[in-house]
Amino acid sequence: MAQLARSAAACVIVGQAQREAAAARGAAIVCADPYLAYARLTQWWAAQLRRPAPAGVHPSAVVEPGARVHATACVGPLAHVAAGARIGAGAVVGAQSHVGEDAELGEHTRLAPRVVLGRGCRIGARGLLHSGVVIGADGFGFAPTNEAAGSRWEKIEQLGAVRIGDDVEIGANSCVDRGALEDTVLEDGVKLDNLVQIGHNVRVGAHSAFAGCVGVAGSARIGRHCTAGGGAIILGHLELVDHVHLSAATVVSRSILKPGLYSGAFPFDDNASWEKNAATLRQLHGLRERLRALERKTAP
Amino acid sequence: MAQLARSAAACVIVGQAQREAAAARGAAIVCADPYLAYARLTQWWAAQLRRPAPAGVHPSAVVEPGARVHATACVGPLAHVAAGARIGAGAVVGAQSHVGEDAELGEHTRLAPRVVLGRGCRIGARGLLHSGVVIGADGFGFAPTNEAAGSRWEKIEQLGAVRIGDDVEIGANSCVDRGALEDTVLEDGVKLDNLVQIGHNVRVGAHSAFAGCVGVAGSARIGRHCTAGGGAIILGHLELVDHVHLSAATVVSRSILKPGLYSGAFPFDDNASWEKNAATLRQLHGLRERLRALERKTAP
Amino acid sequence: MAQLARSAAACVIVGQAQREAAAARGAAIVCADPYLAYARLTQWWAAQLRRPAPAGVHPSAVVEPGARVHATACVGPLAHVAAGARIGAGAVVGAQSHVGEDAELGEHTRLAPRVVLGRGCRIGARGLLHSGVVIGADGFGFAPTNEAAGSRWEKIEQLGAVRIGDDVEIGANSCVDRGALEDTVLEDGVKLDNLVQIGHNVRVGAHSAFAGCVGVAGSARIGRHCTAGGGAIILGHLELVDHVHLSAATVVSRSILKPGLYSGAFPFDDNASWEKNAATLRQLHGLRERLRALERKTAP
Structure with missing residues (x-):
């Protein structure tokens, strides 16, 4: 309420409870969920401000024979679309992005400049991958040779891919590795912030959201509607059920089978x-x- | 002193206190601040060794109509400069870098190969962004829809940009997100190491320096002359006053209103x-x- | 054994101990080290599935005068190879990758799309750098000016490079900084996962392997056959002897002179x-x- 009184805004978005106070100070939009209304207003605003990506392939882009680019899609300057790739209607391949062999970009999904969607990886509709994202690098898999002279690491080729649902957003410089045999999966509506690492064969359930610098090790299975604060780490081969929430910097070292909020940061103090x-x-x-x-x- | 005696260097840089010992072993440069003198000597040395970037736009680069590139600036091979962007005198856009619409690069600021300076983002003079840096990806903002069927995330379009002062250096694959409504700000002289994450609407005060893998969540306000050791995490909406120093891996979960050194790593031990x-x-x-x-x- | 009985696989790879049980259910390959045999089988499989990179320079790539590209090497679309660089026999420079001045790529080493191998940096034979890797950004080195008006940071130019041995693999968006005066070194057989940060003048011993999001600060010396779990942090100027193993999220704040397993995560709990x-x-x-x-x- 104090914020409302101090605001110099020409119009405010408020809930029913603030209706009177808001009307007293000037123009107001009153709605059931003001934060959601604000989100939708930003979308309207962005649509006014930003030029839509022009349909067509920029002359400096390289689209290999055998790639299929929808007539309404945009392939930006210096982008590379490899053989067998499919770019859906209204999709955008940003400047200097790379779409690997046989990879698929769903309708109206956008790659910002300088994204990699690796060989055979697929993303559904209305997705958004920010700059520097790498989808489909090899999972980290090696077998020790156990030689008498000292062990070396023998590469386990990663034969799976990455499969991403609809309405997924992934932040700058985040990575989702391809699976060893089966695919790594991000279900519909997943949101990842920047510098997030998703190991091979992880499954992230629908509408889960991870803040920056989160790391999920290989073969972890995360439920739906989970959230993780910045810098949280989930070890490999664990299960988190639906509606598990992790505070920032929590290190999850065993499965969590009960919904709720879990924490594990060391409380900081003067040195x-x-x-x-x-x-x-x-x-x-x-x-x-x-x-x-x-x-x-x-x-x- | 023992180091001095053992050194095989033809010439050493020392402070006044080591003047005698240094002179006894051979050539020496004596100065008030040897470490600073060393820094300046490396700058002189680098200037001898490295070819300056040639002025002009490489024929393979794409500079869109409406972009302004100063005659003394260099736009490297396969770089992309979008419409409305401005590249200042003596500035360098490295190979395969992307400068978005209406973005601005100040005088003598250099983008290493494969950097993204996003739409509408500005950096001042004498800056240096290393490879893989992403300035101006969307901040991580979503409103829950709170539907009976289970909540989804509605995107909050990020309508602000990133504003970076003079003499700022940002390490490889670090990210600075654009603001939600107002700009994310890095003041003059800020230094960020590699893989650092700066969330939307953060303000980092002048001459603060963060080591690798530091994460700062949205809307945190960091003072001037602060430092953070590797892997430190600062949660969102907090304030750190000037001259706050964080040890590596410290998780800052509330505001710090008193200068000093703060720590919070778990002391490691044998398993x-x-x-x-x-x-x-x-x-x-x-x-x-x-x-x-x-x-x-x-x-x- | 229960897994074996449940498996619907047409053929299984097992050790001597499972020979009878495996034979009872169908075709089986029996060998001394089944995991290693599996690794080698995936390699065979990948060789069947994937088209080899075609020898030659893609017409959209930029290879500067003075670069030497072996006739059997592949330089992909929109890649950039600077003057003085050397690309070895059978090596691959992926699409949109950058090889800096005087950098060297050993025989059969592959850069995935969008990798940076910086000026003067060298990698040996049979290496693999995944998308977004940055080798040879500047180490994080600054000298404080200690002015009365408030200290600024004076850049210490990083005059060393990065030297990487044979059979090294580095994950997506990982960074290895160039040395201040001498080189940063990764010895033969080192394996780094995604989003790993290696500071300047670090030395990582042969066959050591670090999981995702590990950070190693400047001048640390890591032994051979070490491993680090995800998110571990090793502070600067420390020494870790051979065969040191770190659990995930361990913060190593002093040298470890005895082989073994070390840990330091805060045990998470319900909030x-x-x-x-x-x-x-x-x-x-x-x-x-x-x-x-x-x-x-x-x-x-």
């Missing part, structure tokens, strides 16, 4: 306090033993 | 010790209660 | 439990003092 507490933490198990001994000693 | 201490940590609050009970019991 | 334990953790040192006091009090 001197942290040093004392951290040093004591290294003796914590011993402290518990000493406490137990005391308890026994003072027991009646 | 067996860590396991014992980590298990006990999950009972820590209970241990405190038991300790309190004992204190009450043994009170006179 | 309410974490809050209580985290709050108590900030008083941990005080708790220890209180425990000590109690011990003294109850001592006989």
